Amino acid sequence: MTDTLSVSLWRGRGEGAFSHYEVPRQASQTVLDVVTHIQRHLEPDLSYRFACRVGMCGSCAMTVNGQARWTCRTHVAKVVGADGRLEIAPLANLPVIKDLATDMSGFFDKWARAKGQFQGTATRHDDFARVAPASPERAAANAGIECIGCAVCYSSCDVVAWRPDYLGPAALNRAWTLVNDVRDVQQTERLRAVAGDAGCHACHTQGSCTERCPKGLAPTLAISGLKRTVARLAVRGKL
Ligand code: SF4
Ligand code: SF4
Ligand code: FES
Known part of the structure; x- marks a missing residue:
């Protein structure tokens, strides 16, 4: 297991692009924890959505390594391979407001x-x-x-x-x-x-x-x- 995650994260609107970040890997880390780390420590203006963090509100869904998932209940260990790469994008089939926030x-x-x-x-x-x-x-x-x-x-x-x-x-x-x-x-x-x-x-x-x-x-x-x-x-x- 790598000590850091190599994260590609969508920035901007529909015509945006992926930016790259290194995020420390933690035990029991969720994909939402990774996004929150980036927002709190690296990109304060990152837009994303969550509320309950326990799989009840439905607001935290994103595209993770090419597949739509609820990020608060998706452990990094479940979706990341030995190379530690993680790609996080907004949900498909919805207009992007900014970064990971879509217009629902x-x-x-x-x-x-x-x-x-x-x-x-x-x-x-x-x-x-x-x-x-x-x-x-x-x-x-x-x-x-x-x-x-x-x-x-x-x-x-x-x-x-x-x-x-x-x-x-x-x-x-x-x-x-x-x-x-x-x-x-x-x-x-x-x-x-x-x-x-x-x-x-x-x-x-x-x-x-x-x-x-x-x-x-x-x-x-x-x-x-x-x-x-x-x-x-x-x-x-x-x-
Ligand atoms: S995936 Fe669709 S059916 Fe399932 S909880 Fe989410 S919105 Fe509802
Ligand atoms: S077409 Fe859409 S709604 Fe119908 S089974 Fe496939 S994913 Fe589900
Ligand atoms: S934050 Fe509520 S379901 Fe994920």
Whole structure:
């Protein structure tokens, strides 16, 4: 193991370039620790984003040695070879604001386009809804609910790169959790929103999103569920 890491780090906007830094190697060091070291000791104006440092907020994702990852939970030892080289860049498929900070607004706008907001009818005066834990709908919603909005899947998706209007794995995964929420009342609008050309049918099902999701979610399965539901309702003339 080398004593220092040889780090190439993206500086500037989309037309920026990699700068090079030597960073002391530490035990149990994460990629986010490396970026923080560079900002605190070498480049005070380095822009990057993080909040929780424990894998909950979804704000720290970057491209690490060519692959999107959450950096606060990625240990250097997992991604660096014997040569100690580390390349850190902003997430792909998102505009770069500066350095490692990307503009996430397009990503979250797609959640809104996919009707990713819960809409119920109950008021504070109603009793709690009771949804059986073992029901198929509850199980399907539970399977996707732990999304932290990190955009690792979105950044890893070839279809997003090819056609920027594609809703992408995270927004579609969110839509599927709500399609399975029996309390929600905008199901027809949601299924129409995800049924178009830039929706679930654009997914090629090769599964980069599912392979890379740091929370172990399976957007590919969620999208398959949307495809089946949309097709079933379309055949019945209900969409
Ligand atoms: S399976 Fe679909 S959503 Fe996931 S990365 Fe591939 S095209 Fe994108
Ligand atoms: S589905 Fe996984 S990779 Fe995609 S935004 Fe949610 S947590 Fe991140
Ligand atoms: S800093 Fe919150 S998930 Fe990494």
